[in-house]
Every structure is written in C-alpha cells, then in structure tokens.
Amino acid sequence: MRFRLEKRPAPSQLLLALTPLFAVLATMIAGGVMFWSLGADPLEAIRTIFWDPLFDETFSAYSRPQLLVKAGPLILIAIGLALGFKAGIWNIGAEGQYIIGAVVGAGVGLAFYPTENRLIFPAMVLAGAFGGWAWAMIPAILKTRFGTNEILVSLMLVYVAENILASVSSGLLRNPDGMGFPGSRNLARDYPAASNLEIFAGSGMHWGVVAAFIAVIFAYVLMTRHKMGFSIRLAGEAPKAARFAGISPTRLVLFSLGTAGALAGMAGLFEVAGPAGQISIDFNSGYGFTAIIVAFLGRLHPIGILLAGLLMALTYIGGELAQLMLGMPAAAIQLFQGMLLFFLLAMDVFANYRIRIRSREVA
C-alpha cells in the first residue's frame, strides 16, 4: 500500500471556506481524547473551554471581558503578520517586537512620571509602535541588504528581546520605590496619564481593542482597494509576475515587516499599560507566537483574523478555567491550541489535494 497526494484540479470553494470549522471540530475531538486520557470528562472539558467562559453564571462576569482583553493583542499582531505572510515574507518574531514595543513605550511613559498630561499616553503608543517597528527593521534590513533569512533572524531576535526585557526590569526601568524587586512602576495602577484602562467598565474594551478593530478595517481596505495590498497578493501568488509588474521586493519586505512590527509593538504597549500594568521579567505571554496561529486560522483575511482572534482568546480563557476547575496542566492547554493549527493545516491539504491509495507495483 502506498499513499499519494494528488492535487485537486479545482478545489471546492465551499470546502475551503469550511476547513476552519472542520479544524475546530477535529481539535475538539482530539482534544477530548487528550483530556480523557488525563482523567477528565472530555465533554466537560470542552464545555469548560468553549462554553463556560461566556455563559456560565459564576465565571462569565470575570471571563467575558477577558475575551476582548486577550483577543485585542492577538488580532492586532495577526493582522500585521498576515500582510507579510500573504506576500511570502515570514516574520516569526512578533513576540520580540511585542516586547520591545512594550519596553520602549513604557520607558517613554515612565520618563515623564509623575507628570499628568493628556499627550503622554498617545506618545507612549507612538513610541511602542516605533519600538516594534525598529525591532522588525533588523531582520528586514538584513534581508534586503544581505539576503539573510527573515525567519531565523526574526525568531532569534525574540530571545534577544527577552533578555533585554529581563535586563530593564531589574535595571533601567526598575521601580525605584519597589524595594529592590524587579519590575517597573505599575502604569495601570499608579500613573493615570499612562494607563490604558477599560473604556466601558466591565466590557474588557481598552484602547488596544479599539486599535485592533481599526487595524482590521485598515487591512481590509488595504488588501482590497490599495495598490500596496495588490502588490502584496501578487508577490505572494506569482513572484515573477510581481517583478514584471515593477513591484520592488525591498519595499514589500520593509513595508510588511515594518507594519507587523509596529502593530506588535503597539499591542505590547497597550498590554503593559493596561492588563499587565508593568514591565516585568515574565511580561510576555506568547501572544506573538499565538498570533501566527490566529493569522492562519483566519486564512490571512482581516475578517477571518478577527473571528479567529476571538476564538483563540476563548481557548486561552477557557484553558485557564480548565486548569483551575479540572486541574489540567498548562501544557495540555498549549497542546490543545497547537492541535488547532495542526488540524487547520491538515484540513487545508485535504481541501487542495486528495489521497490516492495504490497497491505497490512490481518494479
């Protein structure tokens, strides 16, 4: 017996549209088996992850706002990443750009402490975007000047960024009133001019969520109406045709890595000034990597990313709930999220290819 993948001449559009749904279903099934093997009731585990955070009377008051809090940075980062992915430029280092954005943005805010001025928070947002942009420019410029691989460089810079984070939280940005503990002043609690609080109480909606929605609209218009979006799609689908059309690969790399970096940096700033509150050694929580899953789960389409970000946020919150209520290990939840990407990619293969089984021929 031998399996062979055969490209479908015309993949069904319906099938392609439904693959994310199938992927979610398959994840539920495989995840259920995993939870069962860990000694939990699979149905209860699935319900705890997907249903309780939104509708359970006890938890939803806390966890419903968390949906937007978690989805905001995921969507913001994924929108930026998707621009590059569409053009075939693989920025894997959004986590690093997120960290540097947070550090630079928070640094600007802390430099003004304790001045109260309306302009401080906007300045921090700009500084955060600049930090992420500058961090993304490193792989971008290395790629365009020396032809280095942006996957490797952007990924390695994540670890550099983590070390910078550790260094500033116990050095440059350490809270002078913190009795020597690492970590900056708490912006959300102690510095109103620099805080990114909920716009409507109990909604989870902070400025980062607003920025994410704006980014979705911006990306949608860019991809459908603007020449830059056309260039991005063309470069991804037919690189030679893109060169013929006069699209400069250098410009595309700088634009897509720069935009992704700026958005990730902003996401970092919104996080540090709001939900996280302070720069600390363990400030980053993997949004930059999870956003890669979100981008693909959303088929690199702005609206798809919006929905995928909300779904992924739900698995985060539900996952925490499952850890709390069912005693699942954190690794099981990460595995569960990984399954989602795995199944999505697998379903994609089946939508585009069909399996042929052939008995081995005698040579």
Place this chain on the structure above:
Amino acid sequence: MTDALLTLEGLTKAYPGVVANDAVSFAIQPGEVHALLGENGAGKSTLVKTIYGLVKPDAGQMVFGGRPFAPANPRAARAAGVAMVFQHFSLFDALSVAENIALGMDNPPGQRQLSASIRDVSEAYGLPLDPDRVVGDLSAGERQRVEIVRCLLQNPKLLIMDEPTSVLTPQEVQILFHTLRKLASEGTSILYISHKLEEIRALCEDATVLRLGKVVATCDPREKTARELAEMMVGTTLHVPEREGGESGDVLLQVSGLSLPAPSDFGTPLRDITFAVRAGEVLGIGGVAGNGQDELLDALSGERFAPAGSLFLRGQDVGRLRPNARRALGLLAAPEERLGHAAAPEMSLTENALLTGDVRQKLSNRGFIRWGKARDFAKSVIDTFDVRTPGPETAAGALSGGNLQKFVIGREILQKPDVFVVNQPTWGVDASAAAAIRQALLDLAQSGAAVIVISQDLDELMDICDHFTALNEGRIAPIRPASGLTIDEVGLMMGGAHDMHEAETAARAEAEA
C-alpha cells in the same frame, strides 16, 4: 487496415463542459511518419495522452500490433512499445546525460553498460551525445537528443513526438528529420505533432487533422499546400498577416554595449549587445532557447537594471529605471512565460490588467485602485483581441494558452507603446490566434511604434520582420534586412559564427590526420 500498427476506433473523452475527443478513429501503419494536426484545444494532447496511458477514454478502443490495447499507465504503454518525447523536457540540469536517461527508464542497466548503449544508439542515429556531460551545459537541441535517445533505448514500435522542433535551429531540424526518417525506414512508426506545416509537408506521409475533438480530414500532406492544411485545421479561410512596407523613422530604442552577468547558474550572460530599432520597424531576434532571450527581455523591461549608458529610449538613458518608469516613457514588454510571469494565474483578468496597465491607463488614484476602470480596461482588451472567456472576472489560469496570450499581448498593445518588446508571441498558440497576434504586431509598427519580436519560430520572424538578428550565447549577430536572407544564413547567425569556425578547424584537422 488489419496490418496497421495502431488502430484507434471511436475514441471519446469528455471533460466537464468540453468533449476533447469525439469518436476519433484513424490508423498508423508500421514505418510511417504520421502527422497529427490541429489547433490548440483541438484534442491532440488528450488523444496522445490516451495512447500513452495518461488518460482513460470514456469510449472506443485501440488495437496495437494486432492486440487490444488499453494501457493503464505510461509504464504499460512503454512496455507495449510506445515511447513519447514531450514538448517540455523533464531533465535535471545538475545530473549527467547518462544519469538523466537512467532516471527515465523502467529498468535501467548498470551505468557503464548504459553509457555504452547510449553511445551506440546516438551514433547509429546520428545524434551525437556524450553520456558523461552535465545536462545543464547542453543546448536545447542536445537536451532533446537526450530525450530521444532515452526513448530509443526502449526499442519502441511507436514514437510520439510533441512539437519537437520548436527549440531547434534549422540545421538541428535537418539532423532530427534525418534521424526520424532512418527510424521510419527501420519500421518504427512515428506520430508527429506540430504546428509547423512546412515541416509536416517535408516529413510526413500521412496526416490526420483534428478540429474540436473530431477528425475532420485525413490527407497526404505532401500533396497539400501549407495554406490548405492550415485551413483544414481552422475550418475557415486563414487570414495571412499583411503588411505595407512603411518608411521607418527615428531611432526609438538604442542598445549599446549592453552586458549583464548571468542571473543564476543556468542562466546566460548578455555580452556586449548593440542594436537600434526605429519607429515603424519590426526587428526580429531569432535564436535557440536559452541563448539569452529571457535575460534580454528582463533587461529591456526593467526587471533587471542595465548598466548606465547602455540603454536609451529616444535618447534618454533608461537603464537604471524601474519597469513602471519605463512604461511611463512608452517602453512596454511581454515576457515569454504567460503563466506566472506575464500574468498571475490565480488572479482575475481585471487584476492582471492592472498588473501592467496601472501607469499608462491611470488605473489608480493616489495608490487606491480604480477597479471599475481596471475592469473596463480588461474588457476592452478582451473585446478588441477576441479573447474567449466568460468575462474579466475569470482567473487568468483558466484561459487556454492562445487566449491568454492574446490577452497578454493585447494588454500591452492597447496601451499604445512607443517601443514594444515581446518574447515568443505565438508560442503554443493555435494558427488563427497566431495570425491575429502577428497582425496586431504589424499594425502596431504601422502606427509608428518600434517592435522587437524575440522568437524561436523562424517562419514567424520571416513573415513579420523588417530586420533580423539572432542571439547566440548572449551575443547578438549583426543586423541584416530580413528580405533576401536565406535559411542557411539564418542558421549560421543562430549558431554563432565562432561555432562555425571551430567546426571548420576541426574538420580541417580531421582531413589532415
């Protein structure tokens, strides 16, 4: 009919929306060179794939050597004695000739024995080939020999050749024909597919003409004129490109001393290319594939920069300008590869119209695309150039080769270029579409543009060009007026004079020895 090598009876194959073969019946006699003629989309490929076991027919049967023949796959077809040389070579550049041949065989013998038999076969049929050379260093003609020798090693009874001469110089064509005639005289039947009617008249004894999947005629091509054959294929009277000998005007494009290194390991460097094209003139650039055609087009279109001082448009140095800046000045181009280079396969015709039309047709406003205008532009290309498609929203990849080519060429011509460079304008395009494209190029020159046609089809170049030159290993031959050139002279230009010199020296050395 009973002694025929291969008899096809009522072969039918339908795909959704199109009947590719409709009750096709004909027979191939042993030792016969049989031509299969037809426009693109007439069903030639499907028919050949059926014989070679790549396609299963819906109805009908084949008899091969007196026995029912229904190959399940190419391996079964090869085992029965059917071999095929495809239009596109399937060779690995980095491997040697012998290694490539072994890869294509079902039961390759040992390397040493294989090399010996390659030498035997290639000598016996006048196809000189060194088994140890790396394929990446071979010319297109030599690569084709690799494919042919691979087939001959299997001792086929029927050899199928799909458009074999499109990459050959006239001299190489003569060598190929010599080989094919020798094979036929030994009893091997040959099924020969080509668009080049003169070749078919010179080589084939019998011809089957397909139109829209049906056999519309069988004839002896030697008794017909090329025009009669073409009209059988098309089903209507064929429009032959017409031209009026216009006065040529000022020099529009001047290339002087253009040299560029090869873009990749298997590319060709451009060496000191110098020529000029005038308004109203059609300059033909011949040459065997892989001698710098793609590289020249890239340098002219702006995909690669030319050194300063080597490329002038109306006296202005444009060598360092990007493609869109050159388009704005009136220098437009259409590359050879339709899918993936001239057009993006998965994008709609509207999007593909935007691909090169943005600057001159003003399809965007401050970066925002005017989709309505782009669609109108795509529609006018479709209407003006008779592109058969449901509409501008169709993906480019869904069009047939000829229709997409009409779109790609039409897209540039409708933008009224001052200088238009086109590589292989009618490659793989059926006769009526090719005639339409050639006429459009002539009309463009008539209207005062300078047209550069890079092509491997000499008949085409002789039809439409005022001046002729050829590329050989990235060098360009001195430009000659096209009228009065003999096919031998053309062949020498394509082969490059230095080649001839070496050959002469070798011949003399041999004579002296």
